[in-house]
Amino acid sequence: xxxxxxxxxxxxxxxxxxxxxxxxxxxxxxxxxxxxxxxxxxxxxxxxxxxxxxxxxxxxxxxxxxxxxxxxxxxxxxxxxxxxxxxxxxxxxxxxxxxxxxxxxxxxxxxxxxxxxxxxxxxxxxxxxxxxxxxxxxxxxxxxxxxxxxxxxxxxxxxxxxxxxxxxxxxxxxxxxxxxxxxxxxxxxxxxxxxxxxxxxxxxxxxxxxxxxxxxx
Amino acid sequence: xxxxxxxxxxxxxxxxxxxxxxxxxxxxxxxxxxxxxxxxxxxxxxxxxxxxxxxxxxxxxxxxxxxxxxxxxxxxxxxxxxxxxxxxxxxxxxxxxxxxxxxxxxxxxxxxxxxxxxxxxxxxxxxxxxxxxxxxxxxxxxxxxxxxxxxxxxxxxxxxxxxxxxxxxxxxxxxxxxxxxxxxxxxxxxxxxxxxxxxxxxxxxxxxxxxxxxxxxxxxxxxxxxxxxxxxxxxxxxxxxxxxxxxxxxxxxxxxxxxxxxxxxxxxxxxxxxxxxxxxxxxxxxxxxxxxxxxxxxxxxxxxxxxxxxxxxxxxxxxxxxxxxxxxxxxxxxxxxxxxxxxxxxxxxxxxxxxxxxxxxxxxxxxxxxxxxxxxxxxxxxxxxxxxxxxxxxxxxxxxxxxxxxxxxxxxxxxxxxxxxxxxxxxxxxxxxxxxxxxxxxxxxxxxxxxxxxxxxxxxxxxxxxxxxxxxxxxxx
Numbered sequence: 001x002x003x004x005x006x007x008x009x010x011x012x013x014x015x016x017x018x019x020x021x022x023x024x025x026x027x028x029x030x031x032x033x034x035x036x037x038x039x040x041x042x043x044x045x046x047x048x049x050x051x052x053x054x055x056x057x058x059x060x061x062x063x064x065x066x067x068x069x070x071x072x073x074x075x076x077x078x079x080x081x082x083x084x085x086x087x088x089x090x091x092x093x094x095x096x097x098x099x100x101x102x103x104x105x106x107x108x109x110x111x112x113x114x115x116x117x118x119x120x121x122x123x124x125x126x127x128x129x130x131x132x133x134x135x136x137x138x139x140x141x142x143x144x145x146x147x148x149x150x151x152x153x154x155x156x157x158x159x160x161x162x163x164x165x166x167x168x169x170x171x172x173x174x175x176x177x178x179x180x181x182x183x184x185x186x187x188x189x190x191x192x193x194x195x196x197x198x199x200x201x202x203x204x205x206x207x208x209x210x211x212x213x214x215x216x217x
Numbered sequence: 218x219x220x221x222x223x224x225x226x227x228x229x230x231x232x233x234x235x236x237x238x239x240x241x242x243x244x245x246x247x248x249x250x251x252x253x254x255x256x257x258x259x260x261x262x263x264x265x266x267x268x269x270x271x272x273x274x275x276x277x278x279x280x281x282x283x284x285x286x287x288x289x290x291x292x293x294x295x296x297x298x299x300x301x302x303x304x305x306x307x308x309x310x311x312x313x314x315x316x317x318x319x320x321x322x323x324x325x326x327x328x329x330x331x332x333x334x335x336x337x338x339x340x341x342x343x344x345x346x347x348x349x350x351x352x353x354x355x356x357x358x359x360x361x362x363x364x365x366x367x368x369x370x371x372x373x374x375x376x377x378x379x380x381x382x383x384x385x386x387x388x389x390x391x392x393x394x395x396x397x398x399x400x401x402x403x404x405x406x407x408x409x410x411x412x413x414x415x416x417x418x419x420x421x422x423x424x425x426x427x428x429x430x431x432x433x434x435x436x437x438x439x440x441x442x443x444x445x446x447x448x449x450x451x452x453x454x455x456x457x458x459x460x461x462x463x464x465x466x467x468x469x470x471x472x473x474x475x476x477x478x479x480x481x482x483x484x485x486x487x488x489x490x491x492x493x494x495x496x497x498x499x500x501x502x503x504x505x506x507x508x509x510x511x512x513x514x515x516x517x518x519x520x521x522x523x524x525x526x527x528x529x530x531x532x533x534x535x536x537x538x539x540x541x542x543x544x545x546x547x548x549x550x551x552x553x554x555x556x557x558x559x560x561x562x563x564x565x566x567x568x569x570x571x572x573x574x575x576x577x578x579x580x581x582x583x584x585x586x587x588x589x590x591x592x593x594x595x596x597x598x599x600x601x602x603x604x605x606x607x608x609x610x611x612x613x614x615x616x617x618x619x620x621x622x623x624x625x626x627x628x629x630x631x632x633x634x635x636x637x638x639x640x641x642x643x644x645x646x647x648x649x650x651x652x653x654x655x656x657x658x659x660x661x662x663x664x665x666x667x668x669x670x671x672x673x674x675x676x677x678x679x680x681x682x683x684x685x686x687x688x689x690x691x692x693x694x
Contacts, residue, residue, distance in 0.1 A: 087654035155502030158664035
């Protein structure tokens, strides 16, 4: 549907590793978003484009993410006044169970997922042009670092603190990178997928309710 | 901030030799000032015991080390909350004060953190509704709606949701918007000492909660909106009861206007307090009433409509004062606009099913009122238990395993009473969400507190915080 050759490129190897194959599904971007995509790819040729359910995602190299955000805010054709959301997804590395979509969702076999990564999604919204898209960057899940966006959007301050709290991503240059929700002396970052889930002791002959991911029911 | 580098020592600020010395040291006037030993410029790192003694409760926070030195700067640090009756919930603010003027405000949150986002990752998709509805407890139906819209978008069934379900979603969420604004009015009034407003606000809210209870069975945390539609059709008398409310509510809203809009105390406290200009709103990500009070007519119901809300005629109310009083006027007007939407939706309420036809997604429960309350209908039980093995298997599979959602990631947003409520949902192609992140407008509002309250007096801080209407259940999640 597009004249942009990038859209015909199959999923990046990185995405296959993560099991998230967004590009495999037919992309139907609105005309407005397609124009926006072409404009942004022209400005930053290193951007990788994904589309899913009519939503546009641009994958930026981690070191370039703050520059892309600044461009999105200042460029008159993009003009994203609001950083609507910043959130992360943890993709575990190593041998991972592959879930078969066509069946019940129970694990079938394992596959090497490569190094573990944390995906950082910046969701940008323009009140002027009424468009919304996502800038995404990947960092390592082992001490990953990325430049802060607080210099571009003030709202990134609390959002990045939350991301640091839950995922352990260090935002370099953040003025105040402390935990947001968890107590200050908390160990670990609870939204990571390798964070152990607790079971529950019950007062019946030493029985224990196992953690939710180990339950058989 | 590089955490390994100690803060640089600051030279002590020059100070008149005898300023306040007589008072400080209890000496006679005229005695040469003897300054007490100056505190070390760099505070030693707070020593933490290796093993904390039992029953010792501490407030260990990095922020205490960075606080300005009171003796040096003439600044005072006051801790406000989390159990303060007027901080709108368990919000704690570390206020740095110069006299009574706020120099800095460091909000501390997390006292209500319950890990709802994490909890949804280990349950089938439909059960997630039960969790997310507990986040922003004053607008539970908006949470359910945002989450369900995200799941439906991932499934690709947004177009298949029946019209009746969409219309019911609009009616219920707009009712919820009014009840949420009424609680805002009630609690804000109470925080300023206007207890009449508090009692009236909660009284009117009861009328709406009665309807919600009548429809969903619960006053809050309804879990009524489900992926694919709503849990069940509305009871017979729904139309009559909502119309009765539509008759009554405008008078009650007028009553609030009569009570407050020209009330000298109300004006004195609200006008010019908590100013957020449009630029500041953009920079800090503020949406909803705060952005609209700065004159920007931005409403997701207009710019990114959901559930067919674009077919109803309503206005986006704005004010241009950008202060707490403007937000008060705006919320009153928004309640009237919500009533307009409800009236139109009720007039045009289509018939038909309230859940998608796809039996692999629709929750199989057939609810009916029995002698012991609401439960599965007798006919349905007798069918799955006595007549159809396949129906039983289907019921069992869908209830225990749920449905599989294709891998992908979507972001959906609804216009909650507090602004843009976004659901950023990732699926890895299984029967459980891989990650659910919620963009809660209250959380974003907390991030604005340092700039919003700077330069205000403590009493105005309460007004400014209340004008954002943060709900701590949504902030902490």
